[in-house]
Amino acid sequence: MTQADSRGAPPRTINHTNSMANSTTGGGDDATASMAVTKKRTEIEVRAPKLHKITQGFVPLQQLVNRLVQDSYNELQAMVESISSAGMSSEDKKARILNYAANTRKQFIKLLVLTMWANDAAAVSDVIDLKVWLDEQYRTYDSVVAVLMEVRKVTGRARIPNPDLETAVDILSTGEPMTDVMKRYVPPPELSSAEILKILRNINAQLAVRLGLHEKLPSHFRNYTIGSGRATFTAPDEFEVDLSIGDESPESQLYVIDVRPLFEPSIRPLPPIVFRELEARGNQILSQNGLDGIYDFLHDFFLTSKITTLMRQAHEMLGGRWTENLKIQQVKRTLVIQYWPHKPAEKSWIEVGVKRGLGQKPSRLGVRWMRDNVEMKDVEVPLDVAALSAETLMKTVIAMHTKHILATLRDRLAQSALLAVPGIMTLEIHPTDSFDSYLKIQLTPSRECKVLVEPITGRFALRPPSEKAARVEYDMNGKPFNVHEALLRFKFIAMQDEVEHRARSMGWEILKSLNIRPEELKHNFPSNSRYMLYMRRKGWHKNWIITFVQQDSGESWWATEIVEKPTQWSISTAVRIPSKGDTNVTYRFMESLEKMAAALISHFVNSRELEQQNIQHRFLPSKVIGTNPLGTQIPELYVRFSSLITASWGIDVLRISFQGLATQDGHCTLVVTGRTKQPMTQLNSTNIAAEESDVSFHPQSGSYAVRFVIPVGELVIPLLVEKLHRIEKLIQFVTIIRQFNLNCLHVSLGRVVFQYSDDPELSAEISFTGEDAREMKLILPKDSPHIRIQQQLQYSLIDLGLEIVIKALRGTLPVLIAMDAIEASLPPTAQADDLHITVRDIHWFRLDYQNKKYVLDARLHPRRGTVYWRINDPAAPGNGVAVPDRVVCEDLKRLWQEEGDGWEALKTGLAVEDRAVKDVLMRCHEVIWKAPPPQPPQMQPQR
Known part of the structure; x- marks a missing residue:
């Protein structure tokens, strides 16, 4: 019979043919007997057992490839990042690259082998199934053999003993067996409970007398109890042993009744094979060495048992999460466990063994610790000998x-x-x-x-x-x-990220691409600087940044001025921002840092400008006491007034103080305070315009303050000079306006609007910027009568000053009003050349009637300590003014002879006061307008 292939091979059949033939007996040819031979064929079908298909632990090849590729990429990325760090040497970088290449090559070689095996995956799977089946058969065979051996050991004592011939002869000869034989074959009668209790009490008494009087107890066995016919000796955290006697004689041997371990983990009761060995050896030792010997024997046995238990637990740890992270070795009775075997440092391990007892103390389990290949002699490693745990010991x-x-x-x-x-x-x-x-x-x-x-x-x-x-x-x-x-x-990195995050959220821009040569960094910053972060507040001057420097001694902040060069940026100035308080980079700290940096930069650029111009200045502590998280005060800059501008109206001290951040766009506020030598009472009732809130005055004391809101890093000195000139101009202009008792409609640092007549609509505006008088400008309303002479007034303002302009405005007002009235009285049919009004001078006006060839002048003249307007015909002889192509208007001669309220006749003209100018000019205009044009002269015939 043969076994068929279990992988689908056709079953085999076995044919059995049974034939039976009977031969014919007899003699002669005619006696023939034949028997038909019957054939019977039997077919038996035999199939191999079906193998169990093993699929547990199989991983798809595609998944394996994907994981290997992903792991290789992750390790490559980690390797690139590690070699990019500045602290790694070139040798370490090369070693790291070669390491990665070698490890990755090994993994892909394994993948190649698996890929080749994958071509015969079905056959490999069949081999695995067959191997598992064969292993199961081997285990079955081993189990059968073990069972048979156990049956043999169990049934060994059940055999029938050999015949007792001696007893048989005795019975056959005497008819009764001997007494000893009866005891051997016939069990004694059972004892009652009272008899058992009596026997046990007797044994207890005998044990008490013997242990108390006759036995010399070891120091480790002084703790014992007697009961139930036995003495129980206890070795704490090790074992308990029950001993009893077999005879009443004090010299008789003690016997081992039971042994129990007292530590965990342990087996209770002990396995029979172990107990029988302990019992046999223990009784032998008791007969030879007494109690001292049995203690030493059991003590050594259980110490060895504890070490074995710890070793077993350590091997169990290797099957769990400690796999490949422990190395276990036993040298005689010493257990050696090495931990962290893959750590690239000196090796560390522990040795668990038996430590020799000192004096009366017995030997015990102890731990020797080797830390980084150095024995820790002064360190006691705790070991719980009552509850053994290798994992707890390792932890x-x-x-x-x-x-x-x-x-x-x-x-x-x-x-x-x-x-x-x-x-x-x-x-x-x-x-x-x-x-x-x-x-x-x-x-x-x-x-x-x-x-x-x-x-x-x-x-x-x-x-x-x-x-x-x-x-x-x-x-x-x-x-x-x-x-x-x-x-x-x-x-350093975390602090830099924190500063960068907080700075971005507060409106700072981080300058990642700022490239500065290392030589300049070493020259301007501490030599032990590790990390630097450049940032600039939005709205600051582009050349000023804040540098956050981290070094071994701590952090520092620097206000840094940079200059752009063709290829990179260069550091021009680096000034450390002082800080004495809490330097934790909180939002409050960043706000204080921005304020301190803005003040430092502003004072630095202005003091540098003053130094370049040789202007006397110095820094003094601030008089304002305030709290600052940086623990420092912002100083104030004092400037000598007389060296800043050429003027004598101010006290010779100017104070420039930083007043904080004005807006969220990176601008700061600087306030310049000063004082005039004389009180500015002329401004006492002056309404300073609200929009010019950057200047304030205290007229009684002569104090003034100028506020500047500028980007951090910009100079304030040029603006201050201009403001001082404006203040000077303002004081001069307001003083002049007050001298004429005029009403100021608007007063600000750069603009003065005043009313120069009783009519509120008659006003003039003077705008000014600084020291240059050419920047002064006279602005008049569009319907002002002085629009006609605005250009001449502008020239007078620049060349002669505001006082002359005010006099001109007031003096020419009647004439200009008359001029407007004359133009308004012209009929609609008037032509362009009928009347031209020209300004010959700021005090000289001419009415030119071109179509009629007539002219009329109005000029301002002084007379008898006052001024008056002289109105005359410039074409008339005796006026001293050449007027070509113009003729005398004869109709005006009658007017020159008249006198009236506010004017006097001058034969060739009139002297008119202001209040009568309009009426006189209107009468003169009407006379000329109605006068007929002059007749051309008649030609005389030539002879």
């Missing part, structure tokens, strides 16, 4: 090692001034669990990290996890001797 030792690592790391980090601040580092230690032991470091005011040591692998870990924390972990575990450097870098 305890690792927790102690973790404490040493974190404490050493803390002490090393505390040497840096950056982390020497009290409270910035906190060490928490758990005695048995490394996951609860950590070193907490305050990276920034709002961010902290916890440095942990993973108990299984010994690798450093950072919590909370992040992308940057993962990079730092990689460096910490790759370079164990530079762990503190990696953490310092992490603090």
Whole structure:
């Protein structure tokens, strides 16, 4: 019979043919007997057992390829990031690249082998199924053999004993067996409870007398109890042994009744084979060495049992999460467990063995700890001998090692001034669990990290996890001797991120692309600078930035002036921003920093400008007491007035003070205060315009203040000079206006509007900017009668001043009103050349009637301590004015002879007061307008 293939091979058949033939007996040819031979064919079908299909643990090849590719890419990215760090040497970078290439090649070679096997995946799967089936058969065979051996051991005593011939002869000869034989074959009668209790009490009494009087008890067996016919001796946390006697004689041997372990984990009761061995050996030792010997024997046995238990537990740990992270070895009775075997440092392990007892103390289990290949002689490793746990022991030792690592790391980090601040580092230690032991470091005011040591692998870990924390972990575990450097870098990076985040949210722009040569950085900043962050407040001058510098001694902030060059930026000036208080980068700190930086930059650029112009100045502490998170006060800049401008109207001290940030667009407020030598009472009733709120006066004391709102980094000195000239002009103009008792409609630093007549609509505006008189401008309303002479008044304002302009405005007003009235009286039919009014001078006006060839002048003249208007015909002889192509209007001669209220006749003209100018000019105009044009002269005939 053959077994068919279980993979679908056709079954085989076995044919059995049974034939039976009977031969014919007899003699002769005629006696023939034949029997038909009957054939019977039997077919038996035999099939192989169906193999169980194994699919557990199979992984699709595609998934394996995808994971390997993804892992390779992740490791490549981590390798590129690690070699990009500035602290890695070129040799380390090359080693890191070769390492990555070698490991990746190994993985892909394995993948290639698996890919080749995948071509015969079905056959490989069949082989696996067959291998599993064969292993099951082998286990079945082994089980059968074991069962048979056990049956043999159990039935060994059940065999029938050999015949007792001696007893048989005795019975056959005497008819009764001997007494000893009866005891051997016939069981004694059962004892009653009272008899058993009596026997046990007797044994207890015998034990008490013997142990109290005759036995010399070892010091370790002085703790015993007697009961139930036995003495129970206890070795704490080790074992209990029950001993009893077999004879009343004090010299008789004690016997072992029972042995029980007193520690966990242990088997209770002991397995029979173990107990029988202990019983046999124990009784032998009791007969030879007594109680001392049995204690030493059991003590050594259970110490060895404890070490074996710890070794078994350690091997069980290897099958769990500690896989490949422990190395276990037993040397005689010493258990050696190495932890963190893959950590690139000195090796660490523990040795669990028997320590020799000192004096009366027995030997005991002890732990020898080798930390980083150095024995820790002064450190006692706790070991719970009552409840054995290899994992608890390892956790305890690792927790102690973790404490040493974190404490050493803390002490090393505390040497840096950056982390020497009290409270910035906190060490928490758990005695048995490394996951609860950590070193907490305050990276920034709002961010902290916890440095942990993973108990299984010994690798450093950072919590909370992040992308940057993962990079730092990689460096910490790759370079164990530079762990503190990696953490310092992490603090620098975290602080830089914190500052960058807060600065962006407060309107700062981060200058990532600013390229400055390292030589200039070393020249302007501390030599131990590690990280720098450049940022500028939006609205500041483009050449001024804030540099956040991180060095080993702490952080510092610098106001930096940069200059753009063809290829890169260059540092012109770097001034450290003073800070004495809390430097935690909070939002309040950033606000104070912006204020301090703006003040420092503003004072620096202005003092530099004053120094370049040789203007005397100096800084003095501020008189205003205020709170500042930076712990410093902003000084004030004092400037000598007489060296700034050429003027004598002001006290020789100007104070420039920083008054904070004005707006959210990066502008700051500077206030310049000064004082005039004389009180400005002329401004006492002057209404300073509200829109010019940047200037304020105190007329009684002569004090004034000028407020400037400028971008940080801009100069205020040129603006101040202009403002001072404006103040000077303002004082002069208002003084002149008050001298004429005129009403000021508007007064501001750069603009004065006043009313020069009783008519409120007759006003004039003077705008001025600074020292240059040519920048003064006279502005008149569109319907003002002085529009006709505005240009002449402008020239007079620049050349002669406001006093002359005011006199001209008041003196020419009647004439100009008359001129407007004359033009308004012209009929609609009047032609363009009928009348031209021209301005010969600011005090000389001419009416030119071109179509009629007539002219009329109105000129302002002084007379008898006052002024009057002289109105005459310039074409008439005796006026001293050449008027070509114009003739005398004869009709005006009659008017020159008249006198009236407000004017007098001058034969060739009239002297007219202001109040009569309009009426006189209107009469003269009417006379000329009605007069007929002159007749051309008649030609005389020639002879």
